Every structure is written in structure tokens, then in C-alpha cells.
Amino acid sequence: MSDGKGRVTLRGIDKHFGAFHALKGIDLDIAPQEFFALLGPSGSGKSTTLRVIAGLETPDAGTMTVDGVDVTYAEPGERNVAMVFQNYALYPHMTVEQNIGFPLRMDGVPKARIPELAREAASKVKIDHLMQRRPGQLSGGQQQRCALARAIVRKPRLFLLDEPLSNLDAQLRLETRVELKRLHRSLDVTTIYVTHDQEEAMTIADRMAVFLDGDIVQVGTPDDVFNRPDNLAVAAFIGSPPMNLLPARFEDGAAIIAGERLALPPRSAPVPAEVVLGIRPSHVRIADTGIPAKVVLSENLGESMLINAEVEGVPVKVRLSEMRPIAEGATIRLAFDGGHVHLFDPQTRRRIA
């Protein structure tokens, strides 16, 4: 039963697959009842981290504790976790009822009670009318719900989701995303969610860890990660499209790009002479004066225009709400508010606060 716990701590988790260094000493703290997303491109180590937490992979080094108890080498069954797999991993020879009831059966719940508990879990994800079907007779969305019901029926301490929405069509993905969040609220169980879709992570997670090349590059709330990226790697990954990164010189509290001077709010940390300036495409506007840029391509995104331009050979994207295309090759002037600018040290690749 859920006892209001589920604090997960990873320390120095290291994992190789042959010559491939999948996890390079991961540290992670996940608070009880948190909805935590592991976000990163494929091969970044997020799924491996989830499998280590589930107990399906044993790390080469490092420790994992749940509520202070070391479970690094515990079998998956001893961890009181439930998992929804990317391909759902339903038992093909069992009905929906038997699938959902299987964890209860393995737990020794009296046989007479199982159908009732299975139906209860199924009704939470609205598939209680399909109890006698087999997985092969269900649509993708229904299979996904069946996998969810199987995961929640036992009321686990940790709820692990491995890209659960990636096999659904776009419409269903949006609906299920909302339902997952609702389900998490009603269950109050620590939920760890792997995704490569940053929009998904941004919208449903309380906090997230951004993975790149087997390392965690930032941990924080979606707001932190989006608005205060810790380093150039996160800045270049988060956002669709991600923020523009332009080399600039810093002099007397102002950035100088392509000969144009841009006043910036004062920084608490010392700023080196050479910096990388970051600005989101939606924060750039076209003005009469400003940094000169050459238009390469105008893209119509429906709700906005995305102008691809170049500033001294460096690509810059501008998102405009007014739907007027700009001719290729035209020279425009870009301006932005100094308050929206992020500064990074090109040497350490870290954010300058």
C-alpha cells in the first residue's frame, strides 16, 4: 500500500554495455510523490537509468537507495515498483483481467478478490468494459491503458514509465498525457517518466533531469530548465526550436554582436570578455535598427512564422506572430530585450548568473 514514501537516491551510478559507456556516474535525488521526468535524446542513458531503478539492470558501480534502504542489487520484485514498458509488454496469452490481476496473483492475494481489484484498476483507466479481451484484440491505446492498470493495481511505491506515449498517435498522446498527470495526482506515488519529447516532460513533470551522453546535465523544474539552462548543452537541446547561440564580446555591461552594442542587466558573477549569448527565437523581433541578418528561409508553422536567418554566418531563428513571409536573401535587423538574454562562458560552457 502507498505509505506516502518513495524517495529515490542514486549515487555514482556507472554502467557499460560492452565498450559503450551508457551511464557515467549518475547522481540523482527524487522526492516522495514527485512526478519526475528523465529527458534526453536516444542513447543518452535515460532508459538505462530507469532500468537500473527498476532493477532490470545492475550498475557496474554506484548505489541506489529507496527511502534510505540500499536496493542496488535487489531483484525487481523486491523493490515494490511497477513499470509501463514502451511496447507495453502485456502477457499475450492472458485476458485483460488476467493481465491486470497477475501482480496480485503473484502477491498471493486471495483468488476471489482478484477480479474485483482488477476491475477497479481498469475502471480508473476506463477499460473495464474490455476485461475478457486479449491484448491482440485491443487497439494500441487500449493496450497502453491495460499496461497502466496492471501497474497501478498493486499500489506500488514507485511507478516507472518508459516512453509510455511514444507508440500512440498524436491526438491520443495529448489526451493520455493529461490523464497520466491526473492519475499521478490521484495515486500520490513517486512517478519516474522517461521521454525524449521535451514538450511531454515540460508539461507533466514536477521536476526533470536532462540527459546527454550518459551524463545528467541539469536537474530542475521545467521552468528552471527552460528559463535558466545551466550550460550550453541544455540551452542547445531544450526548446523547439532551441535557443539561438551567438558568439559575442562583452564590454562595460554590454554585449557586442556584429558591431552592434546591446545593453544587458548587471550580472552577479564576473563576465569574461568572450561570451556566448543565448536568446530564444520567440524573444527576437525584427526592428528598424539592430543586428544585421540575412534571411535564408521563411517557414509557416500555422500559428507563427519561423524566420531562418544568418548573423555573420551563424544561424539564427526568429519566431514571429505576424504571418508575413520575408523574401529569401533580404537583409533584416534583429533586436531583443537585454532581460531575455542568457550568457554562457565559452570556456567552461556554463551559464553566467
Added chain:
Amino acid sequence: MRSAAFRGEGNFAALLVAPSLIVLVVTTTFPLIYLFWSSFQNINLAMPFLDGFAGLDNYRRMMADGNFWHSIGLTAIYTISTVVLQVVIGLGLALLVMRIPAGQWLFRIVAILPIVLAPVVVGLFFRTLMFAPEFGILDFVVRWAGFGPVNWLGSPTPALVSVIIIHTWQWTPFAFLVLLASLAALPPDVYEAARIDRANALQRFWHITLPLIRPALVIVIIMRAMIALSAFAAIFAATGGGPGTATEILNLYAYRTSFVTLDFGYGSALAVALLVITLIVSGMLFYMRTARTT
């Protein structure tokens, strides 16, 4: 117009199929009909003066024939024990080999060797090299282990055990190969889900593996049961049905009746009995297969 064209096409198709159909009928259906016909006749080369229509005499005689019931009993023991041993050992080996991360191909190749040998060769080499007193390898091992010399093929019970061992040795690799292929095709994430659902190794085998390989398992059982019911060459080469009639399963009894005693009428009736038993057993197994999968 269209149906006429179809009819023309159908005639042409029938013409094309006819040669192979005729060969099939002449070589399989006709001998079967002849077998049924002769089972209702007295055809005895030793006593040709008695030949003629016998009606149900051969079948009445069968019901009262102690040798017939003895051979039925042996056939049951032989079939059940060899099929059970093949499936259990084959599945056990397949489960073990599945756990070997590399080099499974080696086991697959080694497993094919007994299958490609002619059963009569297998029977002969077991008789001369494995079970022979004094220098047979198996006999040597048993003596070394302190269970004394055993007259493997010369005394009734060891002879029956021996022919069961021979059949099991030759055909377990078949079960092994089919079940290994079936196990290799099982989805790995289902096992991970079962581990997370707290199923231990035995429960995973019982609740996941067995139901999922059930179709392959049933096919193996059906094919092996049909082959075991009509086994002949290996037993004939190793013991010839003896000592006495200790290893004379129904197939060998039918052979002896027809070609040693030269009582073709009664021999045909015995062969018909074997055919009926084989059909009933495989029909039952096929029914069990479809009944639960649909």
C-alpha cells in the same frame, strides 16, 4: 461467359493436378483399401487351403489374442515414456542452452546429428557399441558405477528400457531444436514485466513460458506420438522384438504375423488396429490443441 471461362479454367486445372493425384491414390489410398480388404480375408501362405472371406473373424481373434493385448500394452508404455522423456529432456536442454550467451549454434549442429542417422543404424550401433555385454560403453559405465553387469538386450525389462533409451536418444534433439526455436522467439520485455510483477523463476516458467510455447509443445507431442506409435526399424535392429516378445510393440507384432508367420489376413487386421489407434490418438491431441487456443 464468365462462369464458362471459369469452368474451362477449372477443367484445365484438374488436368494439371491429375497426374500427381493419380500417383498419390495408387501409392497411398489403394494400398490402404487393399489392407482393409485383406483384413477381412483369410490369407495364410502357410495354410493356403483355408483362404477365403473371413468376415470379422480376424478382429474377433484379435480381441481374444493375448499377444495382441500384450503388444498394445508395450506400445502404450513405449509411446508414453518416449514422448514424455523427449519433451522433458528436450525442453530442459533448450532452457539451459537459452541461457548460454554465445555459441548456441554449436548445440544446434550437434543436435542434428542423431536425427540424420537412419533408425536401423542407431539400433545396430546401440546393440553392438552401447549395450553389448563386456565392451558396450553403457554397460561399462553401469559396471563401473557398481550396478553389476546388466544383460541389456537379453532380459525382458532391461530390453524394453533399452529400446526406450535408443528412441529417446535419437529423437530428443528434434524436440530440443523445435522448443529452442520457440523459446528464442519469446518477447524479452514480457519476462521483465513478470520479474517486476514479482513472479519468481518457477512462476515465470509456469505462467509465461509454458503457455507461450504451448503451440510448439503440442505439435512436438503430436508428431513424436505418431512416430513412436509406428516405430519399427531401431527396435527391429536392436532386439527384433525380443527377448521373447518383451519389446514387440504392435507394429512389430503385425510384421511378425504377416512376414514370419505368413498370416497376411490377421497381420492386415493388426495393421488396421494400429492405424485406428494412431488416428484416434493424434485426433485427440489435435482436438486438445485447437480446443484451448481458440
